[in-house]
Amino acid sequence: MEWIYLALVALVLVFGLGVLVLNRRRTPELNDERTSEIVRPPRPAVEPRPVSTADASPGTAVLEPAEASVEVESEVEIEPDTDAVAEPETYERPSFTSRMSKARSALTGAFLGIRSRAGITDSSFDDLEEALLRADVGVRVTDELLSGLRARVKSKEITTPDALLDALRAEMTGRLEGADRELHLVPGEPGSPNVWLFVGVNGVGKTTTIGKVGALQRSEGRTVLMAAGDTFRAAAAEQLNTWAERSGAEFVRGAEGGDPSSVIFDGVERAAARGIDLVLADTAGRLHTKSNLMDELRKVRRVAAKGAGRVTEVLLVIDATTGQNGLTQARQFGDALLSDDTGVGLTGVVLTKLDGSAKGGIVFAIETELGIPVKLVGLGETIGDLVAFDPEQFIGALFAES
């Protein structure tokens, strides 16, 4: 009996899709929109950086409030500007290492093993490999890192286990150097708010991240509006609203199941009308494999920049527990957004939940392979636990011993 169903399913699929696939090959000729996309000149491999404060020298924070009248200490990114806001809270910033080192057993074991040997053997490399893989750095990157080290060991440039570990550490840190990790807030006319868009798969912590970013920006004296663009997940807007109330940010929401772009458009309009500096736009979690949802995201981005708003950050939120799929996520989200006319793909990555046992090594692959800088890191549940990404500390925590 079963074969009948199977036969029919196979038949319809094979026949229907056969036609489809053939037709698809032709679509470039048939579909003008597509063609225009294809013809578009190739984009630079490096993310075009959003225009930041004109004179921002590298190394200093470019965050400056839109109201130019108040002099805020803009070089120091952490200290909140206490007198500007009604209920500014100071947030204690935890150190990377203290949080990440909570769980390091797997890696520590490997590194101890390497140090305990008199010289460098095959087992040293096996241990290193295992350590990197366990941190979710990925097979490809790991192979790459290790083959470089192997060569250097062979040429006697590296001779001791300690030197081997140091070399790896230096190599990894070096690969993360020089990226632009600033969150771009472009001061402009009042009524032309910056828009930071948060995207990612389900459950990575987008809403929570927005809540924290909002609170931090408020504490630094900026006016913030949170737009509840996640109209899909039940009660996502309530969740964001709670954050908005806590931090004294404005809040805009739409109907559940409504059009996310219109919510974000409304948010931008309201922010423009009230002279608010920054719109933090939440979006529903979506798997990068769902093309309709990626289309929706493109639209959200387009609409956010349509009126008075300027999209200065599009941040991909990634959960530290994410494995190799993280690389695919970053690639797909980046591509989806890049193919839009506004020109910029992802501007950065927010790595959340790094206070757990996961190492978040996948962001190393994302940054080094795709050139998307990690900008923020979530090290805990409280607002102050969202900190700027520091490559040295991140790699250091991967290598943490003792």
Add this chain to the structure above:
Amino acid sequence: MFDSLSSRLEGVIKKIRGKGRLTEADVDEVLKEIRTALLEADVNVGVVRNVVARIREQTIGVALSQALDPSQQVVKIVNQELTAMLGGETLKITYASRPPTVVLMAGLQGSGKTTNSAKLARWFKSQGRQPLLVGADLQRPAAVEQLRTLGRQIDVPVFSEPGDPVATATRGLAEARRLGKDVLIVDTAGRLSIDAEMMEQVRQISANIEPDYTFLVIDAMTGQDAVGVAEAFHATLAIDGVIMSKLDGDARGGAALSVKEVIGRPIAFASTGEKLTEFEQFHPDRMAGRILGMGDMLTLIEQAEQAFEKDQAEAAAEKLLEGEFTLDDFLEQMQQLKKMGPLGNILGMMPGMPKELKGAQIGDEELKPVEAIIRSMTAEERRKPEIINGSRRNRIALGSGTSVAQVTQLVKQFGEMQKMMKRMGAMGMGRPGKKGKQKGGKASKGKRGGGMLGMPNIPGGLPNMPGMPNIPGMPGLPSGFPGSK
């Protein structure tokens, strides 16, 4: 979902196919590829090591035995190991003799506990039970609100009260007894496995409600950390099973493989989409086949049985084999197929689907042009497509908003298919084997890359699978499929 893993493994096997015997070097290369494939699929490093060692042991035996076709042997070994890894049978829920049956949901933040609590409640409901949901996630803002909304959607009551999660869960149990509910599902806050305080809290919840089942919700996209997390939760709560969430992405789900291996508890359910109905019991044996690109026939059949009208399906099949299948019949069957859910999912379950199709984004709307073309034909044309000439083609193309070329293509393919069906009918269904090799089909596969997946292409994935019948042109003969009756 496991597409990448299966395609990598397919690549490995292809390399050694046709070799008369495997040398030690061949074995090493194969094992290296398998190892990489598993690691890229996020299978835990330690688990990979064990599995590769086991495969090596057996494969070296193969190399020595000079078996006729070593690639077949290797596939068989890998298949066995993967099945062993996924392990055992589907978890059978035994209901408590004194209701309610208590289910505790635990996991990291964002793994999907709340959504899956609701999905599980819906599943219990579909089994004729009356569940009560308890919102004991008092941590995340609006988590209870989310659960209430979901509860309304599936018409399952939700109990929660502010304050202490342990007290709320305990009160929820009392509430379930008072209301005479026979299943209680307690949603808890997400917590890190290394957060001692929060782990203690969930331990207390567990101690108070004494769950019959404790499910750990794990995101399919999780990396190496999954195993550590599962171990930690298992140590605290004694996990009975895992619920894999977000399996509908392209995550390779290696975490799924590893967790079972490490804590020895099965994956009980899998969540395969955002809709509350996209949730099913996990069948390990089927999944192994799916990983190896053999498709998930049993699930496919189950779903098809629900979607297709039995009489119609039988009649259609009859016609098909007699070569009397018309475009009208086709259209009708296509409507039935649509009921089976997203095409992409169905494709994933088909054995040996060409890679291009598996990976492609295929939405339900993709079949629309086909439908439009057929609907733009007259009744006579649908019966006898051969009468469609130039002017008819033009008319049909205009009417359906497609191009003449598309119409031509459809008619031509339909003709080919009809012929093939007839031939198969003549050969008689139910004769396994024989038709499997399909040399011609294979040849046409390359260049046109699944373009015309004429039936002969179906046995694409891993032909010559030992223990499997060669999937004939039509996968009509499941007699040898694992588990088929």
